[in-house]
Amino acid sequence: MSYKHFLAKILAPVLALSCSGVITLLQLSKVAYIQAEISQAKPRAVYLLETEQEEANLALIKHLPNFGFDNLIADWSFLRFLQYFGESDARQQIGYALTPKYFEVFVSRNPQFIQPYKFMSPATAA
Structure with missing residues (x-):
């Protein structure tokens, strides 16, 4: 197995998971802001x-x-x-x-x- 093939198999899923994690963290802060805004009458x-x-x-x-x-x-x-x-x-x-x-x-x-x-x-x- 070549080095490039190994990188392609490992790097793509790791990159996808890390991007998903960053997006989730960004959205959680927005959700918390919206919930705080809703709770204020x-x-x-x-x-x-x-x-x-x-x-x-x-x-x-x-x-x-x-x-x-x-x-x-x-x-x-x-x-x-x-x-x-x-x-x-x-x-x-x-x-x-x-x-x-x-x-x-x-x-x-x-x-x-x-x-x-x-x-x-x-x-x-x-």
């Missing part, structure tokens, strides 16, 4: 400000010209609704006031796309 005023901004965004989306992209706008608004609805810390502090507005935007843009209705209809019922 935002004050109610921040959530209220975010809600006002989102309400303004919904009003804009509702009155935007469609340019033939109603389905895309409806899908995008549904994805934004899922993010809004899933933010449990904010919803516990300030409630679900924007849920019907998301539903209005979605239904006005694409009334035939009924799969998201099963998510949105119970969320708007109060």
